[in-house]
Amino acid sequence: MQNKDVLFEIGLEEMPARFLPGTIEQLETKTAAWLHELGLSFEKVVVQGTPRRVAVTIQSLSDKQPDIEEEVKGPAVRIAKDDAGQWSKAAQGFTRGQGASVEDIFTKDVDGTEYIFVKKFVKGQPAADLLPSFKEVLLSLHFPKNMRWGSGSLRYARPIRWIVALYGEAIIPLEIAGIESSNLTYGHRFLGSTAAIDNPGAYVSVLEEQFVIVDQKKRQQMIIDGIRQLETANGWQIPIDEELLEEVLYLVEYPTVFHGNFADSFLDLPEEVLITSMKEHQRYFPVTDASGKLLAHFIGVRNGNSEHLENVARGNEKVLRARLQDAEFFYAEDKAQPIEKAMEKLSKMIYQVELGTLQDKVDRVTKIAKMISETAGVDQETASRAERAASIAKFDLVTNMVNEFTELQGVMGEKYARHFGEDERVAQAIREQYMPLSSHGALPESVEGTIVSIADKLDTIIGSMVIGNVPTGSQDPYGLRRQAVGIIQMLAKTDWQITVEEIVERTAALFEKNALPTVEKDVYTEDVRSFFHQRAAQLLKEEGISYDVVEAVLAIQIGNYPYTLAKAKTLQALRNDENFKTVQEALGRVINLAKKGTDQGVDESLFENEQEKQLYRMLEQNKTAYLDAASKRQAKEALDTLAAFADSIHAFFDHTMVMAEDEKLKTNRLSLLNQLAALILSYADVTKVQWKQVQ
Structure with a gap:
């Protein structure tokens, strides 16, 4: 067949x-x-x-299906035969089950044991x-x-x-x-x-x-060709938004592209309002001139043929005109209401039942922004602008325009802030507070915007955790994972001497001060720690860092993320370096043995050999150099400082019994190792790295 x-x-x-x-x-x-x-x-x-x-x-x-002939293994020969050497009931039952007889049995050795087999033919089904x-x-x-x-x-x-x-x-x-x-x-x-x-x-x-183009690739090309034809015929520029194109593609079965117009007077509205009205609400493609300036035209895609296309265009123009008239009215109304008047309404809007109103959230975000500014050490003017931006960041949520076009939150806040005379960077930060809009979206460009964005996201994440709203599985209705990734990405582009743990802990303390947590502190503390650890691990893996190196640099904490990333890249590069094996072994021995005791202070008078003295001298001499490199986020230099201990560590273990019978000697030596281990672990837990040596 x-x-x-x-x-x-x-x-x-x-x-x-x-x-x-x-x-x-x-x-x-x-x-x-x-x-x-x-x-x-x-x-x-x-x-x-x-x-x-x-x-x-x-x-x-x-x-x-293909016919299959396969060998089926049965019991071992010692079970398949009885004492008289005849096939046992076990053998007979096995062969019957395979549609064969004892005459079909053959034996084979499998790992030193003789088993019986039969060949089974399976005829393929049609x-x-x-x-x-x-x-x-x-x-x-x-x-x-x-x-x-x-x-x-x-x-x-x-x-x-x-x-x-x-x-x-x-x-x-x-x-x-x-x-x-x-x-x-x-x-x-x-x-x-x-x-x-x-x-x-x-x-x-x-x-x-039957007027159905079932092939989505052909349907998409028809849409693109139709758009390009209008572009060429009219001298327009029609940027094709890929997300909008995909949506339109799956809204139609037989696409026909058409264009419509709207009154030039609507071009006085903010461009974002026009584009949102067209793209998000009507699924239209905006039209611009060669310089990118918006024109009073739009491109639509009809689910049908080209008959009576003029009527279709007029109907769509009527719908868009009504939307833009509403927007025009909303815009005028909003500009007549000062920011302070809008802010009064926030105290009447519930943000989250356990966490209070939107005004409560604004108050918290303002305090968190101030804390970030202090921790990051930004100048006073920047800190003041960030605090002002945080304090009015949500005022546009009560405006008519954002109520109608929710996609424009922050965008309209920036425009209205400018209208009311706010500082340019304050206005910019109001828009940037929502960035990044996706897991790898654009980040805030201003320092003020970065501060407010981090503050807002910290409030959302920690607030959710302290009342027990932890994302599970694929469920993350508030986008907490995306926001945590955004926080780390924003920290990655700064030169702030700031750790993830510090700002997380200080934010949690704010909620505790206001008695807002509804779950036990140790529960939400672990939830938050694990949540940010997972996001940091995700970002490191996206940078090409292997799992074991990720776990090594995150073993103690995320810390200063730009420095953590630099450390991870440094260790990743050494996984194939044969010369680093002895360094890893030395540092790893220190970490492992240090776990057997604690740092109770080192008494130099208890040293019994030169190797102990040498290791301690190196620790005292190199600690400052290591900490200086770490403070400057010089990952290679910091690791080089630790690597310099390798010979002294090996010599120490060759000549020193750490677990001595004399309790004072043992405690002193474990204290020395603990001090050194603390230094090593502040870089990474190198015992977790699987060193892949070149053969």
Whole structure:
């Protein structure tokens, strides 16, 4: 028999655009895995999707599984034969279970023991018999949100309306939620109709006749081509936002690009308001001139053909005009309300039941910002601007514009702050408080913005932890992980002598002072420590640092993150350095043995040999140089200082019994090692590093 193509299409009520990229990726991966598990060979798996359907085509599927002959191991010969040398009941039962007889038995040695074997022939099943099980692949898909419909119990992205299942020209029998498979598909909701598919190869062309471009790559190119044609014809610049393009792509089945206009007077509104109204609310692409200045036009994508496109444009212009008129009114109203008047409303808005109002949050963030400024040692003018920015950072949340366009929080705060005469850097910091907007988004450019952003995020994270709201699994409704990553990223670009632990502890102390924690201190302290440790480890791994080095530099604390990153890179580079092996061994011995005692002070009069004296002298002489390098974040120089101890450490252990019977000698030697270990551990716990020496 010849290989045939296979088609599965599941038709649904319109799915949200955000569901489709992940669904397409899942279906491709799961289909390939299913085929490999069944042992069916194929040429290619192609997955396509529109808002109303997801389809998978399996090209050139083999007609059956391969026949398999395998050797099956049974019991050991000593069990398989009785005392008379005959096959035992165990052997007979084994062969029957494999569809063979004792005449088929042969023996083989396995690790010095003789076992019985039989050859088992497994005939491959026809693909036609296996394909109905694809139902389980379709049911295994998971979506951001599921729903139930009718009286059924199935939960799925949207109600299922039809199923196409073809193996060549034959219909594959399967049923899901009362819908039985057929060769009938449905075209565009308004322009198309029911259509029969004779074979999988005709699927794309049949749907195109029904005004459905099922291939998302072709659909995307149609949108881009349409935009570029308008750009060329009118001399416009139309920046294509990739996120908007993907969303529009999965909102339409048959894209037609059109343009519309709005009144020039609306260009007096802030550009961000216009763009947000177009992109976020209407899914339009803004238009600019060659210099990047916004023009009074927009680009839309219709789910349909080019007939009556003028009416479509007029309808969209009407909708946008209403939105922009509202924005115009909101903008005027907001500019008539001073910042202090807006701030009065924050005390009446609950931020979080256990943590109080938005004004309570603002008060805390202002104190945290002041603490960060002091800890970082910024100049007084910068500190004053940061404190002012923190104290009014949330005033725009009560404005009409942000109430209507929540995406503009901070953005409108910056514009209104300028309008009311605030310092330029104060205004900038109000916008930058929300940065970064994603795990690797742009960071604040100003020092004031960095301070306020860190303060705001610390308040959110620590506040959540002290009342027991700790992210679990994939659940992180407040974006705490992203905010913690943002804090560390912002610290990474500063030259502040500041540690993560210091600002975290001082923030927690603020909540304790106000008696806000609802969980035990040791519980939330560990939650916070573990939470930031995981985020720092994540960032270090993204820098190419191996797991063991990450654990080494984070063993005691995150510390000053820029310095921690520099230490990690230094150690990472040494993992293949044969010359560093003896250094690692020396430093590691100090750390391990120091655990057997504590630092109770070193008495030089108790030293019994020159090696003890030499090691102590080196410690006293080199400590200052090490701490100086560490304070300057000179990771290589600091490690070089520690490496210089290696010979003296080896000599010390060669000539000194640390665990001496004399308790005073033992305590003194352990104190010496503890002082040195403290220095080493402040750099990294080198015992955790798996040194990969070149062979």
